[in-house]
Amino acid sequence: MIKQISRLLGLQLKNFMNINVYANSKDIKKKKETKGRIWVYGILIFILWSYEIAICVGLSSFGMGELIPPMIVLIATCLIFLLTMIQAGGTIFETKSMDNLLAMPFGSAAIVISRYLRMYIEEVCISFATILPAIVIQAVMERGIGIGFYLFYLLAIVITPLFPISIATIVGAIITGITSRLRHKGLVYGVFSVLSIAGILLLSGSSPEGIESLAIMKPDAIKNLVLDSIQSTYPPAIWMGNAINGVQGSLKDCLLFVVLSLFSFVVMAVLVSIFFKPIIRAVAGTSARHNYRITSLSSAPLKNTLLTREFRRYISSGIYIANTLCGPIMALVFSIALSVIYNQDDFVAKVGIGRDVVDRIYPVFIALIICMMTTTCSSISMEGKNWWQLESLPVKAEDLYYAKIKLNFIAFVPFVFISQIIMLITVRPSIALGLLYLIVPYAYLFFAAVWGLFINIKFPMFDWENDAQVVKQSTAVLLGGLGGMGIAGIASIPYFVFSGVIGELIGLVTSAVFVVVGLLLFNRVKKYELINISN
Amino acid sequence: MLSINNLTKTYRGSSKGVHEVSLEIESGDIYGFIGPNGAGKTTTIKCVVGILSFQEGSITIDGVSIIDNPIECKKKFAYIPDNPDIYDYLTGIQYLNFIADVFEVSAQDREEKIKKYARAFEIEESLGDLVSSYSHGMKQKLAIISAMIHEPKLLILDEPFVGLDPQASVVFKDFMREMCSKGGAVFFSTHVLDVAERLCTRVAIIKDGRIITSGKMEDIVTNGNTLESIFLEVAGDDKANI
Structure with missing residues (x-):
């Protein structure tokens, strides 16, 4: 069994971070894809580290250094959980290589565990990247640090990913199992995944009691409040934090965390292995009715038929739906939550800022959330092995690109529109601010959609085995999604700097600029012939 | 030519x-x-x-x-590659309709031609199923029909x-x-x-x-x-x- 796992794992790790393709391929585009991905990961790590260093230095300077370990373990856990939640089902039940694997002498458990371990190794890297700044800052700024500090941090790096990956894998297996026998499994999988994430968002949206007095509390009281908050969210973070801080009697709790994490792995391995073959057969299998009779057929204009095809492509992939609809769903959940508490007396205490600030931030905030992951960032790559078809058909590149951008609007607008209506009714803004509510999200979305398409044309990825590789890990998704959001965020700074009518005017001008830049960029995009994307 | x-x-x-x-x-x-x-x-x-x-x-x-x-x-022209990876998220008839729309084949013409070729290749009953459920040979037949329907x-x-x-x-x-x-x-x-x-x-x-x-x-x-x-x-x- 261990030999089987190590062979399968070795095979999967051979192309870790696309290194094998980079080393052995003569294809310049593939090398560029890998280089781009490494650059983007570097930028993401830089942003994460900047954020963490600011928190850790702040806490340490105010004598609250012991908050750092539990907070950082919690941040790593949340990050890993969110990253694996959407892709776990698709990774464990990946079907492309299944015929080969099942024909070879590998057991279900070996396949499941090797795929789990591949995710685990990826997430240990993320755990390491997340926890490293905390170790360095504490080592530099805190006194009396012993060897135990480093050993327990090392343990935290290795153990932290186990529990969230196991939970994400079990949830992924349940969703995959339920949806695998359905005809439109992609659509249902996507909806289930998005609902799960929305549920988690709503459940984690409550704030701890007593936070209204934060400004007048003493450091010890703040420390206790934060620890209580972490305790109520994820107790193992406190257990691990206590062990790193060398709190008396914390070894027992730390051991409990290790045992719990390993137990979650065993439960996952046993449960998923038992149901692996029936689920994978159902996933790989397809329903065929063999009862079709040709009746009257109708024709449609080319632009409509391209859009219909885009729509069917979109709803066929659960991971694609879940990953892209996360932003609009978050916008909707956020708007609903805000409308519920908006007129409550303790609004300021709950949100941390005044209503007037929230009113101004809202349209740009919603715009940034929906720009985070547009459908266009991966829509060229998602064509995969079918790309030859579009290359050889008499289809103008421009028409195809229009269809891809239109689909982005069709998928996102319902969520954005409902969010806008909710907040317009709740806030009752001035005419100028109301205009911003209505215009800003669509203007930013238009720019982000064109930007995503442009980046995907520059960094296409057609040779993929699993949708998750395109939707979660490709350079285009990282650069297109986060890059689009970053550009939009930077461009919005003047809007936040100036208040009142001038600020609102700047907001409208910024939106107009995004539309114009989007149009200019599209003008450039439509000149890219389909043949040049893959060549 | x-x-x-x-x-x-x-x-x-x-x-x-x-x-x-x-x-x-x-x-x-x-x-x-x-x-x-x-x-x-x-x-x-x-x-x-x-x-x-x-x-x-x-x-x-x-x-x-x-x-x-x-x-x-x-x-x-119409082209069929050696291993036609056809959109497996479409049904056979949706795929043929897509191709017919691209080549602007009228509704009546496409109906006649699809009937003619689908019956000749004996896959009419499968046209309502997703392409992902097709065997390699059936995909090949579908690709041939898609190539022939626009003459x-x-x-x-x-x-x-x-x-x-x-x-x-x-x-x-x-x-x-x-x-x-x-x-x-x-x-x-x-x-x-x-x-x-x-x-x-x-x-x-x-x-x-x-x-x-x-x-x-x-x-x-x-x-x-x-x-x-x-x-x-x-x-x-x-x-x-x-």
Whole structure:
């Protein structure tokens, strides 16, 4: 069994971070894809580290250094959980290589565990990247640090990913199992995944009691409040934090965390292995009715038929739906939550800022959330092995690109529109601010959609085995999604700097600029012939 | 119908590709394109259909250049690759409707043609199922139907008989002959030399990216030889690869 796992794992790790393709391929585009991905990961790590260093230095300077370990373990856990939640089902039940694997002498458990371990190794890297700044800052700024500090941090790096990956894998297996026998499994999988994430968002949206007095509390009281908050969210973070801080009697709790994490792995391995073959057969299998009779057929204009095809492509992939609809769903959940508490007396205490600030931030905030992951960032790559078809058909590149951008609007607008209506009714803004509510999200979305398409044309990825590789890990998704959001965020700074009518005017001008830049960029995009994307 | 003049295509970082390939395919021709593995058949075909760009030469279909006017050119032919990866998220009929819309086939025409070809290939009952549930042969049949429904002037096929059952092969060969008798043309690559010998009116043999010989079948296969013996003779050391 261990030999089987190590062979399968070795095979999967051979192309870790696309290194094998980079080393052995003569294809310049593939090398560029890998280089781009490494650059983007570097930028993401830089942003994460900047954020963490600011928190850790702040806490340490105010004598609250012991908050750092539990907070950082919690941040790593949340990050890993969110990253694996959407892709776990698709990774464990990946079907492309299944015929080969099942024909070879590998057991279900070996396949499941090797795929789990591949995710685990990826997430240990993320755990390491997340926890490293905390170790360095504490080592530099805190006194009396012993060897135990480093050993327990090392343990935290290795153990932290186990529990969230196991939970994400079990949830992924349940969703995959339920949806695998359905005809439109992609659509249902996507909806289930998005609902799960929305549920988690709503459940984690409550704030701890007593936070209204934060400004007048003493450091010890703040420390206790934060620890209580972490305790109520994820107790193992406190257990691990206590062990790193060398709190008396914390070894027992730390051991409990290790045992719990390993137990979650065993439960996952046993449960998923038992149901692996029936689920994978159902996933790989397809329903065929063999009862079709040709009746009257109708024709449609080319632009409509391209859009219909885009729509069917979109709803066929659960991971694609879940990953892209996360932003609009978050916008909707956020708007609903805000409308519920908006007129409550303790609004300021709950949100941390005044209503007037929230009113101004809202349209740009919603715009940034929906720009985070547009459908266009991966829509060229998602064509995969079918790309030859579009290359050889008499289809103008421009028409195809229009269809891809239109689909982005069709998928996102319902969520954005409902969010806008909710907040317009709740806030009752001035005419100028109301205009911003209505215009800003669509203007930013238009720019982000064109930007995503442009980046995907520059960094296409057609040779993929699993949708998750395109939707979660490709350079285009990282650069297109986060890059689009970053550009939009930077461009919005003047809007936040100036208040009142001038600020609102700047907001409208910024939106107009995004539309114009989007149009200019599209003008450039439509000149890219389909043949040049893959060549 | 199809004119390839001095086509040269090499891949970056490699000397492989095709060099100075010239071919003329006339109306009524069923043109076989044969050669060992890696000889350049698929590269040539992909250049013709506009999937690969090329460094030198010209390709015109019915007088229209694939480089200067790709959209008009693509309206004149249909292409089926060696392993047709068709949109497996569509049903068979959705796929055929998509292709018919792209080529602006009227509702009435598409209905007639889909009925005709689907019944001939015996896949009418499966057209309501997702392509992902199809076998390789069924996908091949669907790709052939999609290629025929808009009545192209030229059919370009890469290994079209792989995966087809014997009955479907016979039906398809009949359709090819019917199409050519009406002034169309077929250009296809194959490794099945006896099929090529019986079906094709013209043939070209390519080796190491260069055309070794080309012409009418009766001019190439002479003196009691077979296409296979001719091929082995000209392909030389590559006979093990056939």
